[in-house]
Amino acid sequence: MNIDVNGTPIATDEQGYLINLDEWSQELATALAQKDALDLTDSHWEVINMMRGFYQENGTAPAMRALIKLAKKELGKDKGDSKYLYHLFPYGPAKQGSRYAGLPKPTGCV
Numbered sequence: 001m002n003i004d005v006n007g008t009p010i011a012t013d014e015q016g017y018l019i020n021l022d023e024w025s026q027e028l029a030t031a032l033a034q035k036d037a038l039d040l041t042d043s044h045w046e047v048i049n050m051m052r053g054f055y056q057e058n059g060t061a062p063a064m065r066a067l068i069k070l071a072k073k074e075l076g077k078d079k080g081d082s083k084y085l086y087h088l089f090p091y092g093p094a095k096q097g098s099r100y101a102g103l104p105k106p107t108g109c110v
Contacts, residue, residue: 005031016099024102032100036091040100043079044088050074051101061103064094 001016002009005028011019016032018024029048033040040048054062054070062070064082072080079085085093094106 003028003031003035015105017105018102021102021104028102029100036096038090041088044100046075046079047071047085047088047093047097048101051097051103055101055103061098061101061106062094063106064092067094067097067106 001012001014003012003016004010005025010023010028013019016035018028026045030040033044038044050070051062051067054066067085068080068082070080071085082093085097089096089100098104098106
């Protein structure tokens, strides 16, 4: 499956996760979000960038529990909450956020 980003096809699996993680860009994240009828705000980017940093340090995308703990630590108590994260990523913060961040599907997510 491909998604077109500025005239360039980018390969994804059937769930929309990147095949080649090096092809990630903000434009790709925006295109994936538009397919979900979602406009990325500064709050979304804050979480996406945080998730990318977690992946760089740990080599894995954060599952939901780890994502909440990470958000609480890095973004504060108000944003380290599942309600807040689901408000941003209604189809599942760990899964949907990882897709937009160009990360593999988090371990343990079905």
